[in-house]
Amino acid sequence: MKILNFGSINIDLVYRVPHIVRPGETLSSVSLTTFAGGKGNNQSMAMAKAGTPVFHAGKIGNDGEWIVRHLKSAGVDVRFVRKDPGPTGHAVIQVADSGQNAIVLFPGANRTITRQEIRETLAHFGQDDILLLQNEINAIPDIMKTAHKAGMKIWFNPAPFDSTITDYPLSLVDCFIVNEIEATGLSGVKAGKAALSALAGKFPKAEILMTLGSKGAMLKSGTQQYVVPSPKVKAVDTTAAGDTFIGYYAASVIRGFPPKQCLTYACKAAAISVTRKGAAASIPNQREVFGQ
Numbered sequence: 001m002k003i004l005n006f007g008s009i010n011i012d013l014v015y016r017v018p019h020i021v022r023p024g025e026t027l028s029s030v031s032l033t034t035f036a037g038g039k040g041n042n043q044s045m046a047m048a049k050a051g052t053p054v055f056h057a058g059k060i061g062n063d064g065e066w067i068v069r070h071l072k073s074a075g076v077d078v079r080f081v082r083k084d085p086g087p088t089g090h091a092v093i094q095v096a097d098s099g100q101n102a103i104v105l106f107p108g109a110n111r112t113i114t115r116q117e118i119r120e121t122l123a124h125f126g127q128d129d130i131l132l133l134q135n136e137i138n139a140i141p142d143i144m145k146t147a148h149k150a151g152m153k154i155w156f157n158p159a160p161f162d163s164t165i166t167d168y169p170l171s172l173v174d175c176f177i178v179n180e181i182e183a184t185g186l187s188g189v190k191a192g193k194a195a196l197s198a199l200a201g202k203f204p205k206a207e208i209l210m211t212l213g214s215k216g217a218m219l220k221s222g223t224q225q226y227v228v229p230s231p232k233v234k235a236v237d238t239t240a241a242g243d244t245f246i247g248y249y250a251a252s253v254i255r256g257f258p259p260k261q262c263l264t265y266a267c268k269a270a271a272i273s274v275t276r277k278g279a280a281a282s283i284p285n286q287r288e289v290f291g292q
Contacts, residue, residue: 002129003047003250004152006057006121006143007040008110008136009067009081011090012279014239020094020102029094036067037091037279038110039134039159042240046247046269048075051286052254056081057121058137059109064088070280080121084109089136099235099274105160111138118143127151132250134159141168148172157246161185175207177246183210196220209263211245211270213238217263228263231271240279245270248289265289 015029036045040058047054048071056071057080067088072078089108095101118139125131131147133140134157147154148169155175158165161182176186176199184190187198199208200220207221216229248269252262269289276282 001254002055002125003052003132003254004055004057004080004121004125004129005040005044005047005132006137007043007132007134008038008089008107009036009041009056009058009060009064009071010038010105010108010110010136011035011064011067011088012037012093012239013090014093014095014278017094017096019096019098020100033278035278035281036070037093037240038089039136039157039243040110041067041071042243042280042283043132043134043157043247043250044071044076045074045280046244046283047251049283049285050248050251050269050289052251053077055079055124058082059084059112059117061086061088061109064109080124082117084112086112093239095237095239095277099238101237101239103239105136107136107138110136113137113139113143115139115142118146122146122150122152125150125152128153130155130250132246133157135161135165144169144172155250157242158182158186159242170203171205173203173206175209176203177209177211177249179211179213179242193218196225209249211242213241216267217245219259219263221259224259226260226263228260228267230267233271233275235274237277237282238274240282241270241274243279244273244283247283251286 012035016031044056055077089110092104153174157177183195189198249266272284273282
Protein backbone atom coordinates (compact mmCIF):
# COMPACT_ATOMS: atom_id res chain seq x y z
CA MET A 1 0.00 0.00 0.00
CA LYS A 2 1.35 3.42 -1.03
CA ILE A 3 0.21 6.87 0.11
CA LEU A 4 0.07 9.74 -2.37
CA ASN A 5 -0.61 13.17 -0.94
CA PHE A 6 -1.71 15.40 -3.83
CA GLY A 7 -1.61 18.72 -2.06
CA SER A 8 -0.43 22.27 -1.56
CA ILE A 9 3.00 23.66 -0.91
CA ASN A 10 3.13 27.17 0.58
CA ILE A 11 5.60 29.65 1.94
CA ASP A 12 4.24 30.73 5.34
CA LEU A 13 4.88 34.30 6.49
CA VAL A 14 4.11 34.18 10.21
CA TYR A 15 3.51 37.43 12.11
CA ARG A 16 3.43 37.28 15.89
CA VAL A 17 0.80 39.74 17.17
CA PRO A 18 -0.77 40.62 20.55
CA HIS A 19 -4.18 39.74 19.12
CA ILE A 20 -5.73 38.96 15.73
CA VAL A 21 -6.10 42.23 13.84
CA ARG A 22 -9.60 43.74 13.90
CA PRO A 23 -11.38 45.27 10.88
CA GLY A 24 -9.94 48.73 10.22
CA GLU A 25 -7.12 48.25 12.73
CA THR A 26 -3.41 48.70 12.00
CA LEU A 27 -1.30 46.53 14.28
CA SER A 28 2.46 46.20 14.62
CA SER A 29 3.76 42.64 14.78
CA VAL A 30 6.30 41.51 17.34
CA SER A 31 8.16 39.33 14.83
CA LEU A 32 8.12 37.85 11.31
CA THR A 33 9.26 34.29 10.58
CA THR A 34 9.24 32.36 7.30
CA PHE A 35 8.33 28.66 7.35
CA ALA A 36 7.53 25.90 4.88
CA GLY A 37 3.77 25.36 4.91
CA GLY A 38 0.59 24.47 3.06
CA LYS A 39 -1.79 21.78 4.27
CA GLY A 40 -0.40 19.30 1.75
CA ASN A 41 3.21 19.98 2.69
CA ASN A 42 2.45 19.82 6.41
CA GLN A 43 0.57 16.52 6.16
CA SER A 44 3.33 14.92 4.07
CA MET A 45 5.89 16.15 6.57
CA ALA A 46 3.86 14.70 9.43
CA MET A 47 3.66 11.29 7.77
CA ALA A 48 7.39 11.34 7.05
CA LYS A 49 8.22 12.33 10.65
CA ALA A 50 5.94 9.49 11.77
CA GLY A 51 8.14 7.10 9.81
CA THR A 52 5.64 6.42 7.01
CA PRO A 53 6.79 6.51 3.36
CA VAL A 54 4.74 9.09 1.45
CA PHE A 55 4.74 10.47 -2.09
CA HIS A 56 3.91 14.15 -2.53
CA ALA A 57 2.44 15.60 -5.73
CA GLY A 58 1.89 19.30 -6.31
CA LYS A 59 3.41 22.43 -7.81
CA ILE A 60 5.78 25.20 -6.78
CA GLY A 61 7.30 28.31 -8.35
CA ASN A 62 11.01 29.01 -8.59
CA ASP A 63 10.87 30.49 -5.10
CA GLY A 64 9.71 27.20 -3.58
CA GLU A 65 12.62 24.89 -4.35
CA TRP A 66 13.90 25.14 -0.76
CA ILE A 67 10.63 23.63 0.51
CA VAL A 68 10.95 20.65 -1.82
CA ARG A 69 14.49 20.09 -0.55
CA HIS A 70 13.12 20.27 2.99
CA LEU A 71 10.46 17.63 2.20
CA LYS A 72 13.04 15.38 0.55
CA SER A 73 15.43 15.64 3.48
CA ALA A 74 12.60 14.52 5.79
CA GLY A 75 12.04 11.40 3.71
CA VAL A 76 9.15 12.48 1.46
CA ASP A 77 9.31 11.20 -2.13
CA VAL A 78 9.03 14.41 -4.21
CA ARG A 79 9.33 13.00 -7.75
CA PHE A 80 5.78 14.19 -8.54
CA VAL A 81 6.31 17.82 -7.48
CA ARG A 82 6.36 20.01 -10.60
CA LYS A 83 7.35 23.61 -11.25
CA ASP A 84 5.28 26.54 -12.55
CA PRO A 85 6.79 29.80 -13.87
CA GLY A 86 4.64 31.82 -11.44
CA PRO A 87 5.11 32.22 -7.68
CA THR A 88 4.75 29.49 -5.09
CA GLY A 89 1.58 29.70 -3.02
CA HIS A 90 1.95 31.55 0.24
CA ALA A 91 0.09 32.25 3.43
CA VAL A 92 0.04 35.34 5.63
CA ILE A 93 -0.48 34.05 9.15
CA GLN A 94 -1.21 36.01 12.31
CA VAL A 95 -0.43 34.19 15.54
CA ALA A 96 -1.78 35.84 18.68
CA ASP A 97 -0.38 35.60 22.20
CA SER A 98 -3.30 33.26 22.98
CA GLY A 99 -1.99 30.78 20.40
CA GLN A 100 -4.91 31.29 18.02
CA ASN A 101 -4.26 32.14 14.38
CA ALA A 102 -5.81 33.83 11.34
CA ILE A 103 -4.64 32.96 7.82
CA VAL A 104 -4.89 34.56 4.37
CA LEU A 105 -3.94 32.29 1.46
CA PHE A 106 -2.57 33.13 -1.99
CA PRO A 107 -2.80 29.90 -4.05
CA GLY A 108 -0.07 30.63 -6.61
CA ALA A 109 1.29 27.49 -8.28
CA ASN A 110 -1.06 25.30 -6.24
CA ARG A 111 -3.88 26.22 -8.63
CA THR A 112 -2.03 25.47 -11.88
CA ILE A 113 -2.25 21.65 -11.93
CA THR A 114 -3.20 20.26 -15.36
CA ARG A 115 -5.16 17.17 -16.37
CA GLN A 116 -2.09 15.75 -18.05
CA GLU A 117 -0.10 16.10 -14.82
CA ILE A 118 -2.90 14.34 -12.95
CA ARG A 119 -2.92 11.41 -15.37
CA GLU A 120 0.88 11.14 -15.40
CA THR A 121 1.05 11.14 -11.59
CA LEU A 122 -1.79 8.72 -10.85
CA ALA A 123 -0.53 6.26 -13.46
CA HIS A 124 2.04 5.22 -10.83
CA PHE A 125 -0.60 4.20 -8.28
CA GLY A 126 -3.37 1.62 -8.18
CA GLN A 127 -5.63 -0.72 -6.27
CA ASP A 128 -5.95 0.07 -2.54
CA ASP A 129 -3.24 2.75 -2.56
CA ILE A 130 -4.34 5.80 -0.55
CA LEU A 131 -4.85 9.24 -2.09
CA LEU A 132 -4.93 12.09 0.42
CA LEU A 133 -6.43 15.41 -0.68
CA GLN A 134 -7.09 18.82 0.86
CA ASN A 135 -8.81 21.84 -0.73
CA GLU A 136 -5.84 24.12 -1.51
CA ILE A 137 -5.22 22.91 -5.07
CA ASN A 138 -7.30 22.99 -8.25
CA ALA A 139 -8.77 20.10 -10.27
CA ILE A 140 -9.82 18.06 -7.25
CA PRO A 141 -12.87 16.51 -8.99
CA ASP A 142 -10.60 15.30 -11.83
CA ILE A 143 -8.09 13.91 -9.35
CA MET A 144 -10.84 12.08 -7.44
CA LYS A 145 -12.37 10.55 -10.57
CA THR A 146 -9.00 9.44 -11.96
CA ALA A 147 -7.96 7.93 -8.63
CA HIS A 148 -11.28 6.13 -8.24
CA LYS A 149 -10.90 4.53 -11.67
CA ALA A 150 -7.46 3.32 -10.60
CA GLY A 151 -8.92 1.66 -7.50
CA MET A 152 -7.32 4.01 -5.00
CA LYS A 153 -8.86 4.78 -1.60
CA ILE A 154 -9.66 8.48 -1.36
CA TRP A 155 -9.17 10.38 1.91
CA PHE A 156 -10.43 13.96 1.77
CA ASN A 157 -9.73 16.81 4.17
CA PRO A 158 -12.11 19.55 2.87
CA ALA A 159 -10.03 22.43 4.19
CA PRO A 160 -10.30 25.29 3.72
CA PHE A 161 -14.04 24.75 3.28
CA ASP A 162 -15.99 26.64 0.60
CA SER A 163 -19.28 26.15 -1.22
CA THR A 164 -17.67 24.56 -4.31
CA ILE A 165 -16.86 21.44 -2.30
CA THR A 166 -20.49 20.31 -2.39
CA ASP A 167 -20.15 19.98 -6.19
CA TYR A 168 -17.22 17.56 -5.90
CA PRO A 169 -17.88 13.83 -6.49
CA LEU A 170 -17.96 13.22 -2.73
CA SER A 171 -19.60 9.80 -3.11
CA LEU A 172 -16.15 8.57 -4.21
CA VAL A 173 -14.56 9.49 -0.87
CA ASP A 174 -13.65 6.60 1.46
CA CYS A 175 -12.66 8.72 4.46
CA PHE A 176 -13.60 12.29 5.35
CA ILE A 177 -11.31 14.08 7.78
CA VAL A 178 -13.06 17.20 9.04
CA ASN A 179 -13.03 19.73 11.83
CA GLU A 180 -16.23 21.16 13.30
CA ILE A 181 -16.51 23.95 10.71
CA GLU A 182 -16.04 21.57 7.78
CA ALA A 183 -18.45 19.04 9.28
CA THR A 184 -21.12 21.72 9.54
CA GLY A 185 -20.48 22.87 5.97
CA LEU A 186 -20.82 19.36 4.57
CA SER A 187 -23.72 18.20 6.71
CA GLY A 188 -25.73 21.37 7.28
CA VAL A 189 -25.84 20.40 10.97
CA LYS A 190 -24.02 22.29 13.70
CA ALA A 191 -20.87 20.57 14.91
CA GLY A 192 -20.54 17.78 17.41
CA LYS A 193 -21.99 14.29 17.51
CA ALA A 194 -25.05 15.45 15.54
CA ALA A 195 -22.86 16.59 12.64
CA LEU A 196 -20.89 13.35 12.79
CA SER A 197 -24.09 11.31 12.58
CA ALA A 198 -25.45 13.50 9.80
CA LEU A 199 -22.31 13.03 7.72
CA ALA A 200 -22.38 9.28 8.33
CA GLY A 201 -25.96 9.21 7.11
CA LYS A 202 -25.12 11.28 4.06
CA PHE A 203 -22.04 9.21 3.16
CA PRO A 204 -22.81 5.74 4.59
CA LYS A 205 -19.92 4.02 2.81
CA ALA A 206 -17.28 6.41 4.15
CA GLU A 207 -15.43 6.68 7.45
CA ILE A 208 -15.96 10.03 9.15
CA LEU A 209 -13.11 11.38 11.26
CA MET A 210 -13.82 14.63 13.14
CA THR A 211 -11.24 16.65 15.04
CA LEU A 212 -12.46 18.69 18.01
CA GLY A 213 -9.40 20.83 18.76
CA SER A 214 -8.45 20.70 22.44
CA LYS A 215 -11.37 18.32 23.09
CA GLY A 216 -9.87 15.47 21.01
CA ALA A 217 -11.42 13.59 18.10
CA MET A 218 -14.24 11.26 17.04
CA LEU A 219 -14.38 8.51 14.42
CA LYS A 220 -17.41 6.79 12.94
CA SER A 221 -16.62 3.70 10.90
CA GLY A 222 -19.62 1.58 9.93
CA THR A 223 -21.47 0.70 13.11
CA GLN A 224 -18.49 1.58 15.33
CA GLN A 225 -17.90 4.97 16.91
CA TYR A 226 -14.84 6.06 18.89
CA VAL A 227 -14.15 9.17 20.99
CA VAL A 228 -10.68 10.09 22.26
CA PRO A 229 -9.75 13.15 24.39
CA SER A 230 -6.73 15.30 23.66
CA PRO A 231 -3.87 15.64 26.16
CA LYS A 232 -4.02 18.95 28.05
CA VAL A 233 -1.22 21.32 27.04
CA LYS A 234 -0.54 25.07 26.95
CA ALA A 235 -0.96 26.19 23.33
CA VAL A 236 1.70 28.45 21.83
CA ASP A 237 0.75 28.21 18.15
CA THR A 238 -2.12 26.12 16.73
CA THR A 239 -0.91 26.38 13.11
CA ALA A 240 -0.73 22.90 11.49
CA ALA A 241 -2.22 21.08 14.48
CA GLY A 242 -4.90 19.58 12.23
CA ASP A 243 -2.32 18.64 9.61
CA THR A 244 -0.19 16.96 12.25
CA PHE A 245 -3.25 15.01 13.42
CA ILE A 246 -4.01 13.82 9.87
CA GLY A 247 -0.43 12.79 9.15
CA TYR A 248 -0.12 10.79 12.35
CA TYR A 249 -3.55 9.25 11.94
CA ALA A 250 -2.58 8.03 8.45
CA ALA A 251 0.75 6.73 9.74
CA SER A 252 -1.00 4.88 12.57
CA VAL A 253 -3.44 3.25 10.14
CA ILE A 254 -0.54 2.12 7.93
CA ARG A 255 1.19 0.65 11.00
CA GLY A 256 -1.91 -1.44 11.65
CA PHE A 257 -3.00 0.02 14.98
CA PRO A 258 -6.69 -0.38 15.95
CA PRO A 259 -8.91 2.68 15.31
CA LYS A 260 -8.98 4.03 18.87
CA GLN A 261 -5.21 3.76 19.15
CA CYS A 262 -4.84 5.60 15.84
CA LEU A 263 -6.94 8.44 17.25
CA THR A 264 -4.93 8.47 20.47
CA TYR A 265 -1.59 8.78 18.67
CA ALA A 266 -2.95 11.45 16.32
CA CYS A 267 -4.30 13.52 19.25
CA LYS A 268 -0.99 13.20 21.08
CA ALA A 269 0.96 14.39 18.03
CA ALA A 270 -1.34 17.37 17.51
CA ALA A 271 -1.12 18.31 21.19
CA ILE A 272 2.68 18.32 21.02
CA SER A 273 2.63 20.47 17.87
CA VAL A 274 0.63 23.31 19.45
CA THR A 275 3.31 23.76 22.13
CA ARG A 276 5.77 24.83 19.39
CA LYS A 277 5.94 27.70 16.91
CA GLY A 278 5.53 27.25 13.17
CA ALA A 279 3.75 24.82 10.88
CA ALA A 280 5.89 21.95 9.60
CA ALA A 281 8.56 22.94 12.11
CA SER A 282 6.21 22.15 15.00
CA ILE A 283 5.49 18.54 14.00
CA PRO A 284 6.92 15.96 16.46
CA ASN A 285 8.98 12.94 15.39
CA GLN A 286 7.85 9.36 15.74
CA ARG A 287 9.81 8.71 18.93
CA GLU A 288 7.95 11.51 20.71
CA VAL A 289 4.59 10.05 19.69
CA PHE A 290 5.04 6.30 19.32
CA GLY A 291 7.91 6.00 21.79
CA GLN A 292 10.13 4.27 19.25
